[in-house]
Amino acid sequence: MSTERGRIRITGFETDHLEEREPDTAREEEYVEPQSMWRRIANRLVRDRLALIGITVVVVMAVTAFLARPITVSGVTVQPFSLAPYDPTATAVGGRHEAPSLSHYMGTDRLGRDLFSRVMVGGRYSISIGLVVTALASTFGVIYGSVSGYFGGWVDSVLMRFLDLVFAFPALVLALILVALFGGGFWPLVGAFVLVGWASYARIIRGEILKVKQNEYVLAAKALGARDQSVLFRHIIPNAIAPVIVQATLSVGTVVIGVAALGFLGIGFDPGTPEWGTILDGERDTLATGDGGSWYWWATVFPGLMIFLFVMSMNMIGDVINDALDTQVDDIGGGG
Amino acid sequence: MALLEVENLTVKFYTSEGVVTAVDGLSYTIDRGEKFGVVGESGAGKSVTALSLLRLIESPGEIESGSIRFADPDTVTRLEESYPGHVVDVEDLRDEYNREKLVSRFEEADIPATELTDNPRHDDVEDVLAAGKLDVRDLIDRGHATDLGLIDEEAFIVYDGDEQYIDLLRAPEEAVRTLRGNNVSMIFQDAQTALNPVYTVGEQIAEAIRHHLDYDDEEAKQRAIELLDRVGIPDAESRYTDYPHEFSGGMQQRAVIAMALSCDPDVIIADEPTTALDVTTEAKILDLLEELTDEFDTAVQLITHDLGVVAELCDRVMVMYAGQPVEKAPVEELYYDPKHPYTVGLMSSIPRIGDDRERLQTIPGAMPDLIETPSGCSFHPRCPYAEEACKQKEPRMVEFDSESVDRSAKCLEYTDDLDEGVGYTVTVEDERRMNEPVSGDQHE
């Protein structure tokens, strides 16, 4: 080693020829494209057992609800199948409060109607309202929250103040009052729940947008001259949408329970409608009379059980989606 | 014996994508008061090394094999008091087990001698022992003593004549905990995340003091304030009750240094302490670190990717690549006489004013995936001097007989396996005459 001291220069480390060298076949590096969000979700859903169970249950329930009884739209029979063994509205097809048997899988209710058929058809109300409400509420909420988060400033302040007000009310109570005052039925229920439900989405997306806004690709897009709208929809929202999706799956359950709760309180649908909560309302008094032996358990257990199964399945799916989107670093990728 | 000795450390992470060998056969030593640099790109295994020293590797990571020995007499005495039944006296063992007994033990346990010396030529236990290549002490250090039934699995305090040390990998968790923050402490890369945001900075410093040194609240607070002052934080007393987010980046790093120094450690592991700081602050922090560690005679293991930092602060350096050490040298020798092509590559990538090359020099390619390391020498895909032999044969760490301690490099060039050799030149330029090389060293 030289004993001189001073500035060091290295020559002879020529790397040009390295690029021409053929790749080492012993280890071929495949470029694995990072999976898109949807891919990751689909992946997880398929692999996780709980999610699979959840999806199966939901699909089975939705399909049976759809095929339970014929559906006609303006005189055209859209759905001809009739999986339900009896007409859900027909009374006295069996004795009153018959226990579950082979002819009546879930027994009969207090008017002798077949409970199994009623429960099957009842799925229509819950499932459809759940999905419709979630779709509408999330759409509106996302737009509201996006505008608020993206533009910031006084727009954000005003919009958020209003949001705070909405949050000050308990959702179910408000929905209850709205339906009670303005009338029940499918669309009023949808309207009420959308009205009390959109706020969560708005808050979530706004939070995400505030985070994402800082990111540099947004600044880059703007620097390249993209219009606000385009920046918002093409860059920001796709990246901020993940928690909204999770919230949506979890919300379907909340809405279903909410609608059933209103039905249980006798508000929402006409008595006699085979909506799960309304059925429970009708059968509620059997509890008090039942004493040891004569409790007609099937009348209260099955409708509620349906609600539980559906919501639980939706929540399992939601949970897995949450994990899929949340995955930061589970494993250590290398040393470092 | 050095203060800290790491021998043949291997750490693996069992992930769903495969087994990552983060550290592979790492050996180095640090003397008391010495500044030891660990250099490498990201992904080379430097931080894992640091965490292993403190035994903070958590699942899915595991320390597979190796030995970490800490030889501070006070610590040994202290632990002996708490763990009296866990002591091994090597001299006694040597008396007890003569060569025959050792050989029979070997046969019983069915361990080949090659495993012990890493040299394929040593295949007969008896010869190895006769030649003096293997001693009871080595057996203990490499972990075979327990297999052979020589010592208890829990015996981690070792005495051998004048030497005494703790075997960190065999010590129980409570014992190791008494060392963490006390004898061996760590400075983290990102001071912001290393500090708990909900507690005051002062409290986080005092915490360790109370825990290890058994001070009461008031004493610990006083000492913490002194430390804050010593690391250059103005108005230390009122700063004691401030929260981390109320400190600037440089001050946070100073606070973290204060935290590391709080119990007067024997070794500080500094994991990229200045990477997150701007250049001016970086210079000040490095000065501070040097000053304090000189004053208290604290050894430092400085982990960094910045060769400039190493040049300024370190006495000896180890270069790591893909989880393995590839070169070890005293700092001057590393710069003026690098032996390993990777080191050469690192040096040549530093841009110089007056350089007439058109493009920035880099080492093409990237650090390999540690799950499937390249065959043979892990650097060969990126090495301009690589030959066929390099793909097939893994080089071993070759020690150079020089006046300096621990000068070694891991390249087939030094076991005479290369045909064409490595063709780089190190020129030292006199400050006054920029464009004329004064003298040079040719490596062919």
Place this chain on the structure above:
Amino acid sequence: MSLQKFILRRILASVPVLIGVSIITFGLMQLAPGDVVDHMIAANPNVQPGEAARLRQEYGLHEPIWAQYLDWMQGVLTGDFGEVYSSSRDASAIVRARLPETLLLAAFGWVFAILIAIPGGIYAAINKDQLGDDVSRVFALSGISIPNFWLGLMLMALFAVYLDWFPTLDPQTGLLSREMLWWLILPGITIGTAASANLMRIMRTSMAEEINKEYVTAARAKGLPKRTVYLKHVLRNSLISVTTVAAFLTASLVSGSVVVEVVFGWPGLGRELIQAIQLREINLILIITLLTGVVIVLANLLADIVYGLLDPRIRDEY
């Protein structure tokens, strides 16, 4: 900023929200088709349609809305919540009688939820991905999926009717009497289950996230025992997100109490609300709705304050 200033500012910020709540509540009632007079005419055969105008005059319903609003607010702030027409009682009396019952129920639910959720969540986070964690996750998932009215019915059927451990009817002894407290247990558990399930999930997620942070490694590198690291360093940071959710859960507790009170016949404001709705008792509906809004705003305020206590960074942001 000091803690006191922070608290003061949060309190002041709540006031406009409270006012907004009152306005919205009042406005909502006005939008409903028909008013109390219409209802009286429809329900009560003694009241003739021709009397509508006179009745409206008497009840002040002919005044402009903002005047009615101010009138009402004035009453509310002085404790006069209006009259309950159908039973000729004073709304204030009803509220005074029923509010404590509901508060008691909600409080029980709250305490139950916290006692289960926090230790449960901590346990699950520390044992992440092992059996204990999986079990608690399934429990938590079931807890939030079960409709509370159904749970109430099932609990009542099993424990009150079949096993006869609890009464099914109001013992009608004093509010804090042993019989009432015993009766409180089933509805309390019913209302607390969903909240505890939610809280437990948040606690687990929050803590699991925190455990991966660098300050935890730094704390361990200082030689602190795991127990201290978890309970002193990690827990406090984890509780931060839990607090925000906890406040939000108050809303669901309030909603839940409405349904649960009906199921069990618990004599609280929730049950009153349902009856008031059926009878179109505007004043009662108004005041109960306003109260729910107030409770939620207060709960959020409390959560903000606790958040400020836990996280010093927040105090400077506001």
